[in-house]
Amino acid sequence: MVKTRMTGRFDWKSPEIEATLAQGPDAYELYHSIPKVIRERIGYNSETKEIIGSTPFFVVRVDTELNGLGIRTPRLKDLIREEVAILIGADIMRILLL
Helix, strand or coil, X not given: CCCCCCCCCCCXXXXXXXXXXXXXXXXXXXXXXXXXXXXXXXXXXXCCCEXXXXXXHHHHXXXXXXXXXXXXXXXXXXXXXXHHHHHHCCCCCECEEC
16 A cells, blocks of 8 residues: 555535524424415424425525524525435425524
8 A cells, every 4th residue: 555645635516504493492482483374385394393295485584584593494506416406305284494
């Protein structure tokens, strides 16, 4: 084996965004912070602690609610990102947060 001075110094490509579903302890609070008329077709699964469903009005309101925390919903350009596509899979009826 040839001795080299390589130490792993490469130009690593780290993701520009991190994506997650609207799931976890704050999902319940988020769900109930949205006016009932906007979340009419949206549900909350208490077992998985996940918001289920999606409408344009709901997504915009979620974006507004979470903006102050530095969290946002995906934009059109985000939908081509691999990390977003993996999370969504074939199920487009889920709320993603970035």
